[in-house]
Amino acid sequence: ANGFSKGRPPGQSSAPWCGIKQTIDFARRIKAAGFHLSLTLHYSDTWADPEHQDKPAAWAALPFPKLVDAVHRHTRESLAAMEAAGAAPDMVVIGNETTFGMLWPDGRVPLSIPTGNPVTDRGHRDVPGAGGYDRFADLLKAGLAAARETLPGAKLVLHNHLGRHWPIVRGWMDNLIERGVRFDATGFSCYQQLAQGDWERCFAEFVRRYPDHGFLVLEYSSRKRYVNDLVHAHANGWGGFIWEPTRHQEAVGAGPEPRRSGRGERGSARGLAADCARVRHLLRPRGGHAR
Numbered sequence: 001a002n003g004f005s006k007g008r009p010p011g012q013s014s015a016p017w018c019g020i021k022q023t024i025d026f027a028r029r030i031k032a033a034g035f036h037l038s039l040t041l042h043y044s045d046t047w048a049d050p051e052h053q054d055k056p057a058a059w060a061a062l063p064f065p066k067l068v069d070a071v072h073r074h075t076r077e078s079l080a081a082m083e084a085a086g087a088a089p090d091m092v093v094i095g096n097e098t099t100f101g102m103l104w105p106d107g108r109v110p111l112s113i114p115t116g117n118p119v120t121d122r123g124h125r126d127v128p129g130a131g132g133y134d135r136f137a138d139l140l141k142a143g144l145a146a147a148r149e150t151l152p153g154a155k156l157v158l159h160n161h162l163g164r165h166w167p168i169v170r171g172w173m174d175n176l177i178e179r180g181v182r183f184d185a186t187g188f189s190c191y192q193q194l195a196q197g198d199w200e201r202c203f204a205e206f207v208r209r210y211p212d213h214g215f216l217v218l219e220y221s222s223r224k225r226y227v228n229d230l231v232h233a234h235a236n237g238w239g240g241f242i243w244e245p246t247r248h249q250e251a252v253g254a255g256p257e258p259r260r261s262g263r264g265e266r267g268s269a270r271g272l273a274a275d276c277a278r279v280r281h282l283l284r285p286r287g288g289h290a291r
Helices: 020-032 064-084 118-124 132-150 166-178 198-209 224-232 269-279
Strands: 038-041 091-094 155-160 185-190 214-220 237-242
Touching: 020 064, 038 064, 064 132, 091 132, 132 155, 132 166, 155 166, 155 214, 166 185, 166 198, 185 198, 198 214, 198 224, 214 224, 224 237
Parallel strands: 038 091, 091 155, 155 185, 185 214, 214 237
Antiparallel strands: none
């Protein structure tokens, strides 16, 4: 929330990085180039992911109602500053890879279904002091409400990192929807499958169960054309973001059939450029997605 990490990269100045000034400067460049702009709010002093959802130091001692207020205020102030600078995002992602919740332990969600990864399963089962879905939902609703108030035209997205695991995705979605969490789309991370067809099955089941929600792949690297085509096989598939775009992960392998990128040219610069050129135009929602 303070826009900096205590563990700064080597050579980094003492000034905050990824703070509001740096974010606005970069967002202006993106807007000037005519690109779609997506903003993810991590709600942490450092990178948030499935293994790390630490509160910002400034929020660490806040009672839960104040923590909810802080999420709303930080979201509103950040988006208002970007809008005032002419750099408002087109899409806002509330939290990064929040499969197991956010702002731990208050908004943490213990794992109830095995992921297939024993290391992940050990770390997320039977978590003492976890706030569960009720508190996770309250935190999400605070961020979503602030985004909706500040940028009513922006698409609002939540992020689940297990795009290969339909039972976990279904439980996560159902719990949030039952608690009144309203958003436009779900973003998935899709780096690896346990078995060939996991992504395809999850996307197909998602569309059948949540026809009023869009979906997209917020992070993926290997099998770029394959994943992209899976998303666009569905009318409410919005597209995807390659992470990290200069790393061609097909060269190192990831999951079943790791070295195949669909119809792309394996390991070639030309194939990567073709995939990236297609992906850059994908994240313009096709309309009609309920907020």
